[in-house]
Amino acid sequence: MRExxxxxxxxxxxxxxxxxxVVVLSPRAEALAVLLVRAPAGGRERWSLPWDAPRADExxxxxxxxxxxxxxxxxxxxxxxxxxxxxxxxHPGDADVSIGIVALMPASDEPPAADxxxxxxxxxxxxxxxxRTIVERAATVVRQRVDQSxxxxxxxxxxxxxxxxxxxxxLLLSRRLHKASFRRALQASYLVEPTDExxxxxxxxxxxxxxxxxxxxxxxxxGVRFDLFSE
Amino acid sequence: MRExxxxxxxxxxxxxxxxxxVVVLSPRAEALAVLLVRAPAGGRERWSLPWDAPRADExxxxxxxxxxxxxxxxxxxxxxxxxxxxxxxxHPGDADVSIGIVALMPASDEPPAADxxxxxxxxxxxxxxxxRTIVERAATVVRQRVDQSxxxxxxxxxxxxxxxxxxxxxLLLSRRLHKASFRRALQASYLVEPTDExxxxxxxxxxxxxxxxxxxxxxxxxGVRFDLFSE
DNA sequence: GACATTAGTGACGGATTGTTACTAATTCGC
DNA sequence: GCGAATTAGTAACAATCCGTCACTAATGTC
Numbered sequence: 016m017r018e019x020x021x022x023x024x025x026x027x028x029x030x031x032x033x034x035x036x037v038v039v040l041s042p043r044a045e046a047l048a049v050l051l052v053r054a055p056a057g058g059r060e061r062w063s064l065p066w067d068a069p070r071a072d073e074x075x076x077x078x079x080x081x082x083x084x085x086x087x088x089x090x091x092x093x094x095x096x097x098x099x100x101x102x103x104x105x106h107p108g109d110a111d112v113s114i115g116i117v118a119l120m121p122a123s124d125e126p127p128a129a130d131x132x133x134x135x136x137x138x139x140x141x142x143x144x145x146x147r148t149i150v151e152r153a154a155t156v157v158r159q160r161v162d163q164s165x166x167x168x169x170x171x172x173x174x175x176x177x178x179x180x181x182x183x184x185x186l187l188l189s190r191r192l193h194k195a196s197f198r199r200a201l202q203a204s205y206l207v208e209p210t211d212e213x214x215x216x217x218x219x220x221x222x223x224x225x226x227x228x229x230x231x232x233x234x235x236x237x238g239v240r241f242d243l244f245s246e
Numbered sequence: 247m248r249e250x251x252x253x254x255x256x257x258x259x260x261x262x263x264x265x266x267x268v269v270v271l272s273p274r275a276e277a278l279a280v281l282l283v284r285a286p287a288g289g290r291e292r293w294s295l296p297w298d299a300p301r302a303d304e305x306x307x308x309x310x311x312x313x314x315x316x317x318x319x320x321x322x323x324x325x326x327x328x329x330x331x332x333x334x335x336x337h338p339g340d341a342d343v344s345i346g347i348v349a350l351m352p353a354s355d356e357p358p359a360a361d362x363x364x365x366x367x368x369x370x371x372x373x374x375x376x377x378r379t380i381v382e383r384a385a386t387v388v389r390q391r392v393d394q395s396x397x398x399x400x401x402x403x404x405x406x407x408x409x410x411x412x413x414x415x416x417l418l419l420s421r422r423l424h425k426a427s428f429r430r431a432l433q434a435s436y437l438v439e440p441t442d443e444x445x446x447x448x449x450x451x452x453x454x455x456x457x458x459x460x461x462x463x464x465x466x467x468x469g470v471r472f473d474l475f476s477e
Numbered sequence: 478g479a480c481a482t483t484a485g486t487g488a489c490g491g492a493t494t495g496t497t498a499c500t501a502a503t504t505c506g507c
Numbered sequence: 508g509c510g511a512a513t514t515a516g517t518a519a520c521a522a523t524c525c526g527t528c529a530c531t532a533a534t535g536t537c
Contacts, residue, residue, distance in 0.1 A: 239431055
């Protein structure tokens with residue numbers, strides 16, 4: 016019989032340097048874009064994610080909100096952790112451990128701070144390895160959760176057309192969706208309600224504006240779906 | 247026009263104490279159970295999650311494997327982060343920030359270390375507030391991902407009956423499933439393959455043993471499902 | 478050998494969903 | 508003014524999916 020360990024919890028504290036690295040995502044010119052800041056001269060890369068160490072009496076999401084607000088002027092409304100990284104990957108501030116946090120916000124015409132810029136996810140500049148990993152994880156997390164929580168609505172303003180909404184889903188899922196199916200599923204979900212406003216977008220028929228207003232669903236629990244596995 | 251900030255990244259390092267807190271889950275007597283260790287006398291609680299500070303050249307999952315192995319003798323095969331907590335909640339070692347990591351393992355007859363014990367999730371003893379939060383998050387994460395990744399198979403031995411598998415899903419989802427539907431969906435997913443062994447469990451007809459052997463699926467992508475939102 | 482118990486499958490009917498094809502309301506070009 | 512182009516929105520058909528019921532199969536118990 017194998018030896019069983021005894022008294023295993025001799026836990027010791029160790030002080031490490033910690034960073035909160037923020038991935039702000041927003042639709043920008045028909046693509047999902049991430050907010051980067053110009054890195055100080057002397058570093059190996061010219062751009063980095065906004066980041067900072069959390070302050071003493073501040074939660075991690077709180078720190079992320081502060082960090083994002085420093086670049087954007089206002090904080091995004093939605094934050095979610097995408098994972099902690101503590102392996103050897105290089106971080107711009109040489110933090111031992113990074114907490115990656117993704118923030119979602121609607122497209123905006125407001126420009127970010129002078130030394131910040133939006134980059135499409137598909138055309139990122141060179142980033143520190145840890146930042147590249149965090150961006151990839153953020154994109155993966157958002158894409159995986161998009162049909163388990165109303166993430167997509169965080170990328171839209173308070174009112175939007177159904178075509179806008181479908182466009183965001185197509186961005187997130189990287190594939191085209193069928194209009195009729197999309198709307199039928201949306202209808203059945205009681206997630207949105209129409210406003211009495213319409214938007215004319217130049218050519219074509221004006222579209223009705225909707226708002227996100229989820230009603231309680233009847234608990235029609237479905238069976239197990241084995242076909243949703245990611246890999 | 248609002249003032250735009252300039253040069254926002256004046257990031258400063260700060261040293262904090264960090265803990266990796268591990269939630270080992272395993273089916274145990276018809277319920278999902280978590281592994282707890284007896285806390286040293288003098289603390290406010292008598293039990294805690296296994297935890298430690300990560301070592302210098304060790305990734306976070308690696309630390310979790312080491313911590314779990316110290317209690318179990320061998321490390322579970324599957325680990326996944328469930329989130330970092332850095333707010334004021336009390337931690338047994340007073341760590342500033344905790345990384346919560348969930349580990350899954352099959353039911354085992356091997357007893358854990360002398361000062362460790364399995365507790366059903368529904369009957370936990372008093373835990374430090376941060377540990378209680380981490381256990382709740384772990385359970386939530388596992389239950390939410392169960393139909394996006396083959397988590398359930400991590401709670402079973404290498405070969406298992408389809409009734410075993412259905413039982414694990416029922417544990418994770420906290421509801422009964424219909425046998426015929428479950429098997430039809432499983433069949434269509436090409437996730438398991440039959441072995442030529444059968445297991446007789448006392449009464450009733452013997453059951454064929456299967457193993458987890460996912461084949462690549464034809465990419466029949468479905469539309470958006472709005473009815474899977476968690477809350 | 479009747480019965481209880483667990484495993485496994487076939488098949489019906491209703492619900493869901495992919496698709497096509499249509500109608501509606503606007504701008505643009507002439 | 509008026510048709511073409513463009514975008515919004517819907518109806519309806521067909522195929523598939525899925526919940527359910529009903530059955531057969533193989534074992535142990537009495």
